[in-house]
Amino acid sequence: MIALILHGNEKNDITGSGIQGMVCESLAAKGWETETKSVGEMSISPCVGCFNCWLKTPGICSRNDDGREVVKSIARCNVLIFLSPVTFGGYSSRLKVAVDRIIPSISPLFEKVNGEMHHRLRYKPPHSFLSVGWQRELDAESAEVFTRLAARNARNMHAPASGSVVLHGGQTPEERRAQVEQLVAKLETAHG
Numbered sequence: 001m002i003a004l005i006l007h008g009n010e011k012n013d014i015t016g017s018g019i020q021g022m023v024c025e026s027l028a029a030k031g032w033e034t035e036t037k038s039v040g041e042m043s044i045s046p047c048v049g050c051f052n053c054w055l056k057t058p059g060i061c062s063r064n065d066d067g068r069e070v071v072k073s074i075a076r077c078n079v080l081i082f083l084s085p086v087t088f089g090g091y092s093s094r095l096k097v098a099v100d101r102i103i104p105s106i107s108p109l110f111e112k113v114n115g116e117m118h119h120r121l122r123y124k125p126p127h128s129f130l131s132v133g134w135q136r137e138l139d140a141e142s143a144e145v146f147t148r149l150a151a152r153n154a155r156n157m158h159a160p161a162s163g164s165v166v167l168h169g170g171q172t173p174e175e176r177r178a179q180v181e182q183l184v185a186k187l188e189t190a191h192g
Helices: 014-029 066-076 093-100 140-156 173-185
Strands: 002-007 033-038 079-085 106-113 116-121 128-135 162-168
Touching: 002 014, 002 066, 002 093, 014 033, 014 079, 014 128, 014 173, 033 066, 079 093, 116 140, 128 140, 128 173, 140 162, 162 173
Parallel strands: 002 033, 002 079, 079 128, 128 162
Antiparallel strands: 106 116
């Protein structure tokens, strides 16, 4: 089983690197193989909204950069994980650019899922989705927005298992590790 981590941290972010290590260790303990893409070190241009990836070159973005590699990796993974500092309740700007560029992985056609309209998936089966955010100090309102954003992303991805957590500087390393392990445990129901 392959877990793809899209890491949206800034350069020299010690906190983000430590959290990435915890996530990788927790996944390895459950038998997962991990691939990490640090989007800040990749050349990913913003989406221009041309929708060529839906209409002219289905599944392939018209921008020829590392964003194409991200989509290929997503098509091969069993679980997609977003790691990011929490920025105004959302993902970092670097991760947001990468997230916008994964549009080629979905179809322009719609279907009803659990009473809501969602895009069909281009690649099946759907992958599970986890999101890990971090804050220097706990901001409960911002953390709640992050959690809701991650839940909506999971629903749009038709994720069979999903979850999110926001870690903060007021926690001990043991508390952070316990939360990451609880999050990874959510994958067991969908992936045995």
